[in-house]
Amino acid sequence: MCKRSMGQRALDDLLIESGGMEDIWITKEGESIRYGDLEDSHLVNIIRMLERNLSAMYGGIGPQGDAAQDAWNCEVSSLENMIEDLELEQERRKEGK
Numbered sequence: 001m002c003k004r005s006m007g008q009r010a011l012d013d014l015l016i017e018s019g020g021m022e023d024i025w026i027t028k029e030g031e032s033i034r035y036g037d038l039e040d041s042h043l044v045n046i047i048r049m050l051e052r053n054l055s056a057m058y059g060g061i062g063p064q065g066d067a068a069q070d071a072w073n074c075e076v077s078s079l080e081n082m083i084e085d086l087e088l089e090q091e092r093r094k095e096g097k
Contacts, residue, residue, distance in 0.1 A: 023085065025046060036089065047087065047090075050082055051083060054080065057075065
């Protein structure tokens with residue numbers, strides 16, 4: 001189980017109350033964009049970036065210690081879930097055309 005800070009839990013609660021945590025992308029500038037409102041090209045680029053990040057995590061030296069392994073597993077799971085959600089959005093768009 002991933003342990004989340006009190007601040008992260010509060011942010012998660014806020015996002016859930018505002019319409020769902022799962023379908024919001026936060027840009028590096030801090031802008032929140034629903035997956036459904038992302039440009040197709042932005043969606044593709046986000047997926048590619050997340051896949052590169054995931055690949056880099058698997059390509060390096062693994063974490064040392066139980067706490068580090070737990071944090072690593074949590075981050076890997078988070079990246080995989082985001083990729084899956086974004087790919088589902090791509091599929092939704094293809095079916096809608």
